[in-house]
Amino acid sequence: MSSTKSPLPREVADAYVDELIALDPITGTYLGDKESSSRLPDFSPAGQEALAELARATLARLDDAERQPGADRDIERRCARLLRERLTAELAVHEADEGLRAVGNLSSPxxxxxxxxxxxxxxxxxxxxxxAERLRAVPTTVEGYRQSLALGLERELYAGPRATATFVGQLGEWSDPDGKGHGWFEDFVAPGPDALRAELDAAARTATEALVSLRDWMRDVYAPAIEGAPDTVGRERYARWARYYNGTDLDLDEAYAYGWSEFHRILGEMRQEAEKILPGAGSPWEAFAHLDEHGTHIEGVDEVRAWLQNLMDEAVEALDGTHFELAERVRRVESRIAPPGSAAAPYYTSPSEDFSRPGRTWLPTLGRTRFPVYDLVSTWYHEGVPGHHLQLAQWVHVAQDLSRYQATVGSVSANVEGWALYAERLMDELGFLTDPERRLGYLDAQMMRAARVIVDIGMHLELEIPAHSPFRPGERWTPELAQEFFAAHNSLPAEFQESELTRYLSMPGQAIGYKLGERAWLLGRENARKRLGDAFDAKAWHMAALSQGSLGLDDLVDELSRL
Known part of the structure; x- marks a missing residue:
C-alpha cells in the first residue's frame, strides 16, 4: 500500500498562493502571472466569503503540516508563524464585516x-x-463592490463620511475629470496598438461608465445614508485593525506614549538643524518656509522623475558591497510618476516574480511642477533604496529559499514600513544626510511618523492630550484637532495633510506601523549586536534580515535578535 506524504508548512503556503490567485487575479498581476491579466476579482459579499473559506481551509491544512517531521526547522517554522498570524488576522477583519464598509482614499477594492x-x-x-478583456470585467467587479457596500448599509455598518466624500471626488477624477466623458481608462489605453484601437476604446468607455455609475451611487445613495456617522472607529475596531496591520496585539496606550516621546526627541533635533539653515528661526517650520522659497528645487515633472532615478542609482552604487550584497536583478529599480487621481503619498510596487517587471517607485505630483529637494531625498531612501525596494525585491529574489507566500503575498505592513523608516535612519547613520536641507527633511519625515502614532491612536480612541504637549493639553482628540496638530508639525502642503488624515481615518492602525516597526528593527539589531559583540557584522546582519521574509512585529524582534 502506498502512502502520500503530508505537506510541510511551506508547501501549504504555496498551495494557498495558487488558490488565492484563482480568486484574486489582482494578486496574480502583482506576482507577474500573465493568466491573471484579463480577469478581476469578485468584490461582492460572496466573493469575500470565498476568500475567507480559503483561509479557513488553509489553516486546517496548516494544523496538520505543523505536526509533520521537519516542520520545526527554522525555514518551516517562520513560514508557519507568518501564515497562521496573517490568515487569522484577515479572518478577524472579515468576520467583523469590515469588507462591507471598505471606503477610503488610498486602499479600497x-x-x-x-x-x-x-x-x-x-x-x-x-x-x-x-x-481589453480586463476592462470589460470592470462593470461586474464594480457592481460586486457596490453590493458589499449596500449590504453594509442594510446592517448599519458605515464607512466614515470624510473618507466617503474624498472617494466620491476620486471617482470623479478617474472617470470624468473635465465633464467631457473622457477618463483615466481612456488615457490608459491610448498607447495601445492600432489593430486593437476600436476594441480598447470601447472597453475603456465601458469601464469608465461603470466608475461614473459607482460615483453617482456613492454620492446620491451612500453618502446621504451615512451622514452623521463617526469618522473614527473606537477601541475595539481599532485593536482589530492594528493587529491586521502590525502583526501583534499592541498595548495601544504604551504605543501612544511612545509616539509622544519620539515627538519631543525629534522636535529637539529639528530645532538644532533649523538653526543651521535659518539662524534665529522661531521654529523648524520657519526654516521650511525659507527652504520652500530659497532652497534647492527640481523644476519639471520629467526632470524630477530622472533626478529620483539618479538618486536611487547612486544609493545602489554606494551601498552594494559595503553595507549590502545585492544580486544584479535587485540592483534595478525604476522611478515613475503616479497616475492622476492618486492619493498624495508616494509609494512602491514590487517586482514580478521573474523580475520582468522591476520594482518601481511612484511620485504623485498633485499638479506640482516644482519640487523641493528636502522633501524628496529621505522619502526616496524610504520608497526605493535602501528602503522598500531592497527588502521587497530581496524577498522575491530569495523566494526559492522561502515560500511564495513569504516572499510576496504575506506581507505585514509594519514590518515593511518599519524597515523603510529604519532605512532612512540608516542613511543618516551612514553619513548620507549631512547637508542641512536634506537632514532637516529627514527629521521632518521622522516627525510625521511620530505624529501619526499620536493622532491615529489618539483620535480613534478619543484619548486625552497629555499635560506635556505643546498643543492643547488636557483636551481630547478629534479629527479636527488631529488635522490642526498635524498641520502645525510638518512641512507638507495642505492638500497632502488633508489626504493623510483621511488615510488615517479610513485605514485605522496602519499609520502607526512605521514608527513601531522601526522600533522593532532597531531593537532586533541591538539585541543581535549585544549577543555577538565584536563579531557582529552589520552587512551580514542586514542581508540575513532581508532574506527571512515577512513577520509580524510579535515575531520580528525575536527572529532579528537571533541572526
Whole structure:
C-alpha cells in the first residue's frame, strides 16, 4: 500500500498562493502571472466569503503540516508563524464585516482594481487584448463592490463620511475629470496598438461608465445614508485593525506614549538643524518656509522623475558591497510618476516574480511642477533604496529559499514600513544626510511618523492630550484637532495633510506601523549586536534580515535578535 506524504508548512503556503490567485487575479498581476491579466476579482459579499473559506481551509491544512517531521526547522517554522498570524488576522477583519464598509482614499477594492492596470503587461498585442478583456470585467467587479457596500448599509455598518466624500471626488477624477466623458481608462489605453484601437476604446468607455455609475451611487445613495456617522472607529475596531496591520496585539496606550516621546526627541533635533539653515528661526517650520522659497528645487515633472532615478542609482552604487550584497536583478529599480487621481503619498510596487517587471517607485505630483529637494531625498531612501525596494525585491529574489507566500503575498505592513523608516535612519547613520536641507527633511519625515502614532491612536480612541504637549493639553482628540496638530508639525502642503488624515481615518492602525516597526528593527539589531559583540557584522546582519521574509512585529524582534 502506498502512502502520500503530508505537506510541510511551506508547501501549504504555496498551495494557498495558487488558490488565492484563482480568486484574486489582482494578486496574480502583482506576482507577474500573465493568466491573471484579463480577469478581476469578485468584490461582492460572496466573493469575500470565498476568500475567507480559503483561509479557513488553509489553516486546517496548516494544523496538520505543523505536526509533520521537519516542520520545526527554522525555514518551516517562520513560514508557519507568518501564515497562521496573517490568515487569522484577515479572518478577524472579515468576520467583523469590515469588507462591507471598505471606503477610503488610498486602499479600497476600487483603488486595487485601478492600480492593477498600471502593473498589467503592455508589451505585445496579446497583452493589450488581455487588458481589453480586463476592462470589460470592470462593470461586474464594480457592481460586486457596490453590493458589499449596500449590504453594509442594510446592517448599519458605515464607512466614515470624510473618507466617503474624498472617494466620491476620486471617482470623479478617474472617470470624468473635465465633464467631457473622457477618463483615466481612456488615457490608459491610448498607447495601445492600432489593430486593437476600436476594441480598447470601447472597453475603456465601458469601464469608465461603470466608475461614473459607482460615483453617482456613492454620492446620491451612500453618502446621504451615512451622514452623521463617526469618522473614527473606537477601541475595539481599532485593536482589530492594528493587529491586521502590525502583526501583534499592541498595548495601544504604551504605543501612544511612545509616539509622544519620539515627538519631543525629534522636535529637539529639528530645532538644532533649523538653526543651521535659518539662524534665529522661531521654529523648524520657519526654516521650511525659507527652504520652500530659497532652497534647492527640481523644476519639471520629467526632470524630477530622472533626478529620483539618479538618486536611487547612486544609493545602489554606494551601498552594494559595503553595507549590502545585492544580486544584479535587485540592483534595478525604476522611478515613475503616479497616475492622476492618486492619493498624495508616494509609494512602491514590487517586482514580478521573474523580475520582468522591476520594482518601481511612484511620485504623485498633485499638479506640482516644482519640487523641493528636502522633501524628496529621505522619502526616496524610504520608497526605493535602501528602503522598500531592497527588502521587497530581496524577498522575491530569495523566494526559492522561502515560500511564495513569504516572499510576496504575506506581507505585514509594519514590518515593511518599519524597515523603510529604519532605512532612512540608516542613511543618516551612514553619513548620507549631512547637508542641512536634506537632514532637516529627514527629521521632518521622522516627525510625521511620530505624529501619526499620536493622532491615529489618539483620535480613534478619543484619548486625552497629555499635560506635556505643546498643543492643547488636557483636551481630547478629534479629527479636527488631529488635522490642526498635524498641520502645525510638518512641512507638507495642505492638500497632502488633508489626504493623510483621511488615510488615517479610513485605514485605522496602519499609520502607526512605521514608527513601531522601526522600533522593532532597531531593537532586533541591538539585541543581535549585544549577543555577538565584536563579531557582529552589520552587512551580514542586514542581508540575513532581508532574506527571512515577512513577520509580524510579535515575531520580528525575536527572529532579528537571533541572526
Amino acid at each position: 476600487a483603488h486595487a482594481m485601478r492600480h492593477a492596470f498600471t502593473l498589467t503587461p503592455t508589451g505585445t498585442d496579446e497583452d493589450w487584448a488581455a487588458i
